[in-house]
Structure formats: structure tokens, C-alpha cells
Amino acid sequence: GDSVTQKEGLVTLTEGLPVMLNCTYQTIYSNAFLFWYVHYLNESPRLLLKSSTDNKRTEHQGFHATLHKSSSSFHLQKSSAQLSDSALYYCALSDGATGGNNKLTFGQGTVLSVIP
Amino acid sequence: AQTIHQWPVAEIKAVGSPLSLGCTIKGKSSPNLYWYWQATGGTLQQLFYSITVGQVESVVQLNLSASRPKDDQFILSTEKLLLSHSGFYLCAWSHTGEDTQYFGPGTRLLVL
Numbered sequence: 341g342d343s344v345t346q347k348e349g350l351v352t353l354t355e356g357l358p359v360m361l362n363c364t365y366q367t368i369y370s371n372a373f374l375f376w377y378v379h380y381l382n383e384s385p386r387l388l389l390k391s392s393t394d395n396k397r398t399e400h401q402g403f404h405a406t407l408h409k410s411s412s413s414f415h416l417q418k419s420s421a422q423l424s425d426s427a428l429y430y431c432a433l434s435d436g437a438t439g440g441n442n443k444l445t446f447g448q449g450t451v452l453s454v455i456p
Numbered sequence: 457a458q459t460i461h462q463w464p465v466a467e468i469k470a471v472g473s474p475l476s477l478g479c480t481i482k483g484k485s486s487p488n489l490y491w492y493w494q495a496t497g498g499t500l501q502q503l504f505y506s507i508t509v510g511q512v513e514s515v516v517q518l519n520l521s522a523s524r525p526k527d528d529q530f531i532l533s534t535e536k537l538l539l540s541h542s543g544f545y546l547c548a549w550s551h552t553g554e555d556t557q558y559f560g561p562g563t564r565l566l567v568l
Binding site: 373375377382383384385386387390430432434436441442443444445446447448449 | 460488490492498499500501502505507513515546548550554555556557558559560561562
């Protein structure tokens with residue numbers, strides 16, 4: 341079945357340093373989409389990024405990620421971390437299968453802690 | 457704009473007692489609906505999905521059931537809670553045929 345791996349459980353960064361959260365995946369479906377969701381404390385998880393076509397960068401709110409099918413990766417990056425970026429980040433995969441169930445397979449999540 | 461509500465926010469329940477968690481979506485007709493669950497220290501996994509009223513499909517067997525009595529309502533329930541049911545329950549919706557899902561605030565459940 342599908343799987344998503346986020347290697348780091350916790351990433352602690354000093355404000356202003358670049359952010360990189362790793363996400364790799366496995367799926368047999370060529371139409372799979374990858375997502376990054378951000379979950380702030382006491383809020384709903386919300387969509388941060390959705391993958392575009394292979395090797396194309398997608399950006400939102402200062403974050404960016406590029407789907408690389410050759411390496412099955414969709415790493416999340418930001419040039420300069422801000423204190424307000426501290427949250428739980430999930431990488432998720434939708435296999436794009438038809439039939440109505442747009443099932444998301446989640447990684448374990450990475451807590452990003454940005455310190456002054 | 458669409459809004460999604462879940463209730464209760466949190467529950468502490470005894471093993472063997474019944475459970476009912478609710479989810480309501482406003483501002484969107486005929487959404488696809490989903491229940492997800494995360495055990496403490498675990499990852500989010502999909503439990504159920506529903507494409508239309510009255511139709512619910514199970515994805516993972518956890519001695520839970522789900523129903524969709526109205527277009528905008530999704531209920532998760534069980535007659536007898538187990539300790540292993542503790543965790544965080546999330547409801548989500550999507551437009552029909554689209555991959556992007558939108559999540560509710562979740563319900564934290566502790567079974568003692």
C-alpha cells in the first residue's frame with residue numbers, strides 16, 4: 341500500500357535560518373498528489389501546499405516544495421524560519437484513484453520549533 | 457465560505473461505554489466526508505469515507521461505525537469503547553472528485 345515517511349519527528353531551528361522538512365513516499369499510482377498540511381495548536385490542520393507536476397515547484401506563504409518522482413520526494417522548504425512557523429507539519433499522499441475515496445495517507449508528522 | 461465543526465471538543469469516557477462524535481459541514485452541498493484517527497504517538501489514518509447521504513464505507517476496522525444521516529452530517533460511534541480508541545479524531549471534507557481535503561478542529565478522546 342501507499343506510505344509516507346517523514347524522517348524527523350522534531351526539528352528545532354533558530355529564527356532566520358532556512359527550513360527543510362523531509363518527505364518521501366511510496367505509491368504505485370502515477371497520478372498521486374502530495375500535500376503538506378500544517379497543524380497549529382488548537383486549530384484545524386490546514387492545507388499548506390499541494391504538489392503540481394513532476395519537477396515543478398509549488399509555493400505558498402513563503403514555503404515551497406517540488407515533487408520529484410525520480411526520488412519520490414516532496415520536501416518542504418522555506419528560506420527563513422519565523423517564530424510563527426512553529427507547528428506540526430504533515431506530509432500526505434493522495435493516490436488519485438477514482439471511485440470516490442480520496443484517501444490521504446499521512447506521514448508521522450514533523451514538529452517544527454523555531455526559537456529566537 | 458465552508459465551515460466544519462466537530463463535537464465534542466474533548467471527551468473522557470469509561471471502557472465499555474458508548475460513544476458518539478459528530479461533524480457538520482456548512483456552506484457546501486454534497487461533500488465527500490471522511491473520518492481520520494490518530495492514536496497517541498501514531499499517524500493519522502483514515503477510518504471511513506462517505507460520498508453521499510446514507511452511504512458510508514469502512515477503511516480500517518477498529519470496532520467503530522459511522523453514519524451519514526444528512527448531507528452535511530457525519531457521525532462516528534460505537535456501543536462499547538476500548539482503551540485503544542483513545543486518540544484524536546478528525547473529520548474532513550472534499551469537493552467531489554478532488555484530492556484536497558479540509559479538516560475540522562478535531563475531538564480528543566481519552567478512554568479510561
